[in-house]
Amino acid sequence: MTQPTPVLIAGPLLPSLQTAVDTHFAATHYWELADQQAWLQAHGASIKALVTSGVYGASAALLGQLPNLEAIFSFGVGYDAIAVDVARDRGIVVTNTPQVLDDCVADTAMGLILDTLRRFTEADRYVRAGKWPQARFPVAVKVGGKKLGIVGLGNIGQAIARRAAAFDMEILYHNRSPKAGVDYRYFADLDAMISACDVLVLAVPGGKATDRLIDGRRLALLGSKGFLINIARGSVVDQPALIQALQQGTIAGAGLDVFEAEPQVPESLLAMDNVVLLPHVGSGTQETRQAMGDLVWKNIEGWFYNGKRPLTPV
Ligand code: NAP
Numbered sequence: 675m676t677q678p679t680p681v682l683i684a685g686p687l688l689p690s691l692q693t694a695v696d697t698h699f700a701a702t703h704y705w706e707l708a709d710q711q712a713w714l715q716a717h718g719a720s721i722k723a724l725v726t727s728g729v730y731g732a733s734a735a736l737l738g739q740l741p742n743l744e745a746i747f748s749f750g751v752g753y754d755a756i757a758v759d760v761a762r763d764r765g766i767v768v769t770n771t772p773q774v775l776d777d778c779v780a781d782t783a784m785g786l787i788l789d790t791l792r793r794f795t796e797a798d799r800y801v802r803a804g805k806w807p808q809a810r811f812p813v814a815v816k817v818g819g820k821k822l823g824i825v826g827l828g829n830i831g832q833a834i835a836r837r838a839a840a841f842d843m844e845i846l847y848h849n850r851s852p853k854a855g856v857d858y859r860y861f862a863d864l865d866a867m868i869s870a871c872d873v874l875v876l877a878v879p880g881g882k883a884t885d886r887l888i889d890g891r892r893l894a895l896l897g898s899k900g901f902l903i904n905i906a907r908g909s910v911v912d913q914p915a916l917i918q919a920l921q922q923g924t925i926a927g928a929g930l931d932v933f934e935a936e937p938q939v940p941e942s943l944l945a946m947d948n949v950v951l952l953p954h955v956g957s958g959t960q961e962t963r964q965a966m967g968d969l970v971w972k973n974i975e976g977w978f979y980n981g982k983r984p985l986t987p988v
Pocket of ligand 1: 877
C-alpha cells in the first residue's frame with residue numbers, strides 16, 4: 675500500500691476543504707505545532723505540497739525549509755503574501771482561486787460606495803444613539819451621475835464596473851494597459867484619472883508594484899469632494915497619509931475592507947464618522963467561500979490525481 679503524500683496546511687481552512695485534505699493526505703497542521711522550527715528541520719524535506727491562503731501566504735523563509743515542495747494551493751485570488759518568485763525559480767506550481775469570488779467582492783465594493791456616500795452606517799449609529807427625535811440626520815451625497823475611477827479593471831474591477839453602471843455611475847479605469855472588449859474610458863495616466871473622478875476604487879493586486887500607489891499627493895488629487903474605496907490590499911494605500919487626508923478634509927470619506935496591518939485598525943480611523951470600516955469580508959459569503967474551497971480542492975486533485983494539471987495556476 676502506498677503511503678499518503680505529506681502536505682503542510684498553513685492555517686485553519688474552510689472545514690470541508692480541511693477534511694478533504696486531512697482525509698486524502700498525511701497532513702500536518704502548521705499552526706498547531708508547538709515548535710515549528712524543530713518540526714521543519716525534522717520533516718520539512720518530506721513535504722510535497724503546501725495548502726495556504728491569501729492571508730497565511732508562503733514566505734521565502736518557509737519555502738526555504740521545504741526543499742522538495744512541488745505545489746502551493748492557495749485559498750483566495752490575491753497571492754502577494756506568497757513568494758511567487760522563489761516558487762517560479764524552483765519550479766513550484768502556485769494556484770489561486772480566481773473568478774469564483776468576483777461577484778461577492780464587487781458587491782462589497784458597491785456596498786462600500788453606497789454606504790460611504792449615503793452615510794448609511796453612520797445613520798444607523800445615529801438612530802441607535804437615540805438622536806433622531808432631536809434632529810434630522812444630515813443629507814448625504816448622491817451616487818448616480820458620479821464618476822467612478824477603477825484602479826485595476828480585472829475580473830473584480832469589471833464586476834464592480836457592471837454594478838456601478840447599473841447605478842448610473844460613469845466608469846473610468848486605469849490599468850497598465852487598456853482592457854480589450856470594454857468601452858469604459860481608459861486612463862494610462864493614473865493621476866489624470868484620479869483628478870477626473872469622484873469616487874476612486876482600488877481593485878489591483880497587492881505587492882511591490884502597487885505598494886503605496888495611493889499616497890498623500892494622489893489623495894490631494896482626489897480632492898475634498900472625493901471618496902476612496904479600497905477592497906484591494908491595505909498595502910496599496912499609504913495609510914498614515916489617508917488618515918491625515920480624512921482628518922484634514924483633503925478627501926471627503928473612505929470605505930475600507932483592507933488595512934495596512936490587519937486585523938489592527940488605527941484608533942484614529944475608528945474615531946471618524948466619514949469612514950466605513952469592514953474586517954476584510956470582501957469574499958465572505960457561505961456560497962463564495964464554498965466555491966473557493968471547491969476550487970482549491972480541484973487544483974489539488976488536478977495536481978495529484980490528474981497528471982499534474984491544476985485548474986487555475988497563477
Ligand atoms: P485580476 O483579474 O488579475 O485583475 C487585476 C487588474 O489590476 C488587472 O486588470 C491589471 O491590469 C491591473 N493591474 C495589475 N497591476 C497593476 C499596476 N501595477 N498598476 C495598475 N494596474 C494594475 O485580479 P482580480 O481577481 O480582479 O483581483 C484583484 C485583487 O483584488 C486581488 O489581487 C486581491 O488583492 C484583491 N482581492 C480582495 C478581496 C477582499 O476580500 N477584499 C478579495 C479578492 C481579491 P494590467 O495587467 O493591464 O495592469
